Amino acid sequence: xxxxxxxxxxxxxxxxxxxxxxxxxxxxxxxxxxxxxxxxxxxxxxxxxxxxxxxxxxxxxxxxxxxxxxxxxxxxxxxxxxxxxxxxxxxxxxxxxxxxxxxxxxxxxxxxxxxxxxxxxxxxxxxxxxxxxxxxxxxxxxxxxxxxxxxxxxxxxxxxxxxxxxxxxxxxxxxxxxxxxxxxxxxxxxxxxxxxxxxxxxxxxxxxxxxxxxxxxxxxxxxxxxxxxxxxxxxxxxxxxxxxxxxxxxxxxxxxxxxxxxxxxxxxxxxxxxxxxxxxxxxxxxxxxxxxxxxxxxxxxxxxxxxxxxxxxxxxxxxxx
Amino acid sequence: xxxxxxxxxxxxxxxxxxxxxxxxxxxxxxxxxxxxxxxxxxxxxxxxxxxxxxxxxxxxxxxxxxxxxxxxxxxxxxxxxxxxxxxxxxxxxxxxxxxxxxxxxxxxxxxxxxxxxxxxxxxxxxxxxxxxxxxxxxxxxxxxxxxxxxxxxxxxxxxxxxxxxxxxxxxxxxxxxxxxxxxxxxxxxxxxxxxxxxxxxxxxxxxxxxxxxxxxxxxxxxxxxxxxxxxxxxxxxxxxxxxxxxx
Ligand SMILES: Cc1cc2nc3c(=O)[nH]c(=O)nc-3n(C[C@H](O)[C@H](O)[C@H](O)COP(=O)(O)OP(=O)(O)OC[C@H]3O[C@@H](n4cnc5c(N)ncnc54)[C@H](O)[C@@H]3O)c2cc1C
Numbered sequence: 001x002x003x004x005x006x007x008x009x010x011x012x013x014x015x016x017x018x019x020x021x022x023x024x025x026x027x028x029x030x031x032x033x034x035x036x037x038x039x040x041x042x043x044x045x046x047x048x049x050x051x052x053x054x055x056x057x058x059x060x061x062x063x064x065x066x067x068x069x070x071x072x073x074x075x076x077x078x079x080x081x082x083x084x085x086x087x088x089x090x091x092x093x094x095x096x097x098x099x100x101x102x103x104x105x106x107x108x109x110x111x112x113x114x115x116x117x118x119x120x121x122x123x124x125x126x127x128x129x130x131x132x133x134x135x136x137x138x139x140x141x142x143x144x145x146x147x148x149x150x151x152x153x154x155x156x157x158x159x160x161x162x163x164x165x166x167x168x169x170x171x172x173x174x175x176x177x178x179x180x181x182x183x184x185x186x187x188x189x190x191x192x193x194x195x196x197x198x199x200x201x202x203x204x205x206x207x208x209x210x211x212x213x214x215x216x217x218x219x220x221x222x223x224x225x226x227x228x229x230x231x232x233x234x235x236x237x238x239x240x241x242x243x244x245x246x247x248x249x250x251x252x253x254x255x256x257x258x259x260x261x262x263x264x265x266x267x268x269x270x271x272x273x274x275x276x277x278x279x280x281x282x283x284x285x286x287x288x289x290x291x292x293x294x295x296x297x298x299x300x301x302x303x304x305x306x307x308x309x310x311x312x313x314x315x316x317x318x319x320x321x
Numbered sequence: 322x323x324x325x326x327x328x329x330x331x332x333x334x335x336x337x338x339x340x341x342x343x344x345x346x347x348x349x350x351x352x353x354x355x356x357x358x359x360x361x362x363x364x365x366x367x368x369x370x371x372x373x374x375x376x377x378x379x380x381x382x383x384x385x386x387x388x389x390x391x392x393x394x395x396x397x398x399x400x401x402x403x404x405x406x407x408x409x410x411x412x413x414x415x416x417x418x419x420x421x422x423x424x425x426x427x428x429x430x431x432x433x434x435x436x437x438x439x440x441x442x443x444x445x446x447x448x449x450x451x452x453x454x455x456x457x458x459x460x461x462x463x464x465x466x467x468x469x470x471x472x473x474x475x476x477x478x479x480x481x482x483x484x485x486x487x488x489x490x491x492x493x494x495x496x497x498x499x500x501x502x503x504x505x506x507x508x509x510x511x512x513x514x515x516x517x518x519x520x521x522x523x524x525x526x527x528x529x530x531x532x533x534x535x536x537x538x539x540x541x542x543x544x545x546x547x548x549x550x551x552x553x554x555x556x557x558x559x560x561x562x563x564x565x566x567x568x
Contacts, residue, residue, distance in 0.1 A: 009480065016481075072462065073454075073458075073459050097462070097479055097480050097481055100450070100462050101460060103450070104449070104451045105450045106454075107415075108419065108450070108454035111416075113531035114416070114447060114531070114532065116447050117444050134442060135444075136441055139538065141536070141537050142534070144533045144535050146530065146532060146533060182459055183489065184485055184487045185475075188483050188484050188485075189482050198482070243499060244479075250362075258561065268335050269335075278567070279565045281557065282546070297549065297561070297565070298549070299549050299550070310555075313559075317559075
């Protein structure tokens with residue numbers, strides 16, 4: 001059986017979970033076994049059944065309120081208990097913020113080999129080999145998992161969400177929930193936009209925009225597209241933009257369907273955080289800017305002239321006046 | 322309170338990524354190695370700040386690696402730290418490395434183990450969590466803030482679309498990222514002093530690896546950029562809609 005950890009926050013299943021479920025159920029089909037999910041904490045029944053839409057036949061749900069706050073130590077114990085009871089052979093996580101905390105703990109707990117940042121289904125022709133990003137997505141490694149039970153943490157946006165239709169059978173379970181040492185005191189969410197790590201479209205600005213007063217250009221284009229905004233490191237360091245928007249080697253690593261880079265030179269450390277984007281568009285006045293080498297589409301031109309015209313064209317396309 | 326800071330040796334961020342030996346080994350000829358930026362800028366500097374603030378009494382740097390990791394440990398010691406340990410072993414398996422770190426942490430009764438959020442070469446983001454599980458301690462991943470007062474640790478960590486603030490007890494394992502501290506440039510005194518700081522070499526404990534890297538490969542090359550004239554930006558939007566189908 002393939003067990004997928006279906007991650008929730010505030011009772012809502014996270015978007016990255018749908019992708020992990022899609023991956024896990026494809027993997028189960030490949031291995032000729034079933035895919036099941038585990039959900040910890042309060043989530044309504046309709047949302048649990050709806051997980052069947054991503055290919056899982058069964059959802060193990062423990063609604064214990066102890067799971068409503070996240071503690072990797074507690075979550076690990078619970079998932080380890082279920083995995084053992086239910087005989088899971090492969091356990092799948094999204095390599096999101098909770099996956100990065102729980103998957104390694106579970107690996108040490110079960111002595112189960114872990115590959116994190118996986119980008120494809122395993123090759124089972126000779127053992128169990130999973131491809132993952134290494135060197136900040138500048139290369140891939142093929143990792144052999146040597147243990148009987150295996151853990152895969154999937155790189156967000158690497159596999160996609162595949163809806164199959166169908167509802168899952170929900171089973172209430174009672175898993176260990178004790179021993180937690182973490183007390184959550186506050187949660188601060190950036191409101192208004194899709195979290196950068198989950199965004200499908202991202203418009204990003206660099207030092208070429210000269211100053212924070214010009215960010216209207218980036219925001220208007222992003223708004224017209226329905227995109228989230230990001231920036232290069234010097235922009236965040238200069239406090240032109242908040243730190244959570246910084247992408248690159250030392251900031252966030254993202255893999256949206258579309259990344260539009262405006263006035264960003266394309267330094268190797270910047271590319272390290274965005275080179276997994278499916279389509280890259282570069283707007284830069286310097287035809288020699290290194291970013292053009294990593295781009296799919298580009299315009300050599302002045303952002304102050306080009307970007308407002310792009311915004312108008314998007315609005316026209318979408319029928320926004 | 323004693324802090325153990327885990328340090329990894331990684332290729333410089335601008336290093337050319339290539340492989341040898343039938344794509345089984347990183348081509349390190351001519352490559353410059355650095356202290357993994359997350360370990361250096363965030364984990365190490367925050368540990369030093371906690372010592373300067375009188376919260377921590379001792380900061381030890383730890384690496385699991387071959388003798389060629391020692392220059393990197395000296396670089397890290399130049400920024401600060403009381404002493405260093407190198408576990409004399411090389412492995413690409415996170416569980417093997419985490420087991421070595423856990424053994425050192427147990428032996429030295431450290432109250433706090435800090436790691437960077439990931440290494441910039443293997444991008445595993447796994448060591449901290451494994452160490453915490455092996456030590457049966459709480460783990461806070463992707464932390465952006467860490468303060469300690471009266472035996473309680475207060476932290477912030479990244480969550481999807483925001484931050485979570487939390488409190489927990491020591492002993493504790495934390496993986497650190499941006500926000501935690503600011504990069505420090507070592508000064509002459511630090512560089513001179515680093516040469517004589519103790520660097521102990523320990524032999525590894527016996528552990529079976531759970532994974533092994535079979536091979537590396539390069540991503541498929543981009544087919545090249547399609548340029549649109551600055552006079553017709555609307556053409557770009559048409560291409561994104563009709564050809565790339567992303568908007
Ligand atoms: C260890 C390390 C880690 C790093 N990590 C990161 C990281 O995580 N993320 C990151 O972004 N950087 C990182 N950097 C920094 C990186 O090397 C670059 O310095 C940085 O990305 C440059 O930012 P930029 O492209 O915004 O600015 P610049 O390099 O100054 O580029 C500005 C660009 O704007 C263009 N431009 C100027 N005016 C206009 C105009 N009117 N219209 C259109 N284009 C215009 C210019 O031609 C130029 O290409 C790191 C560096 C190191 C050493």
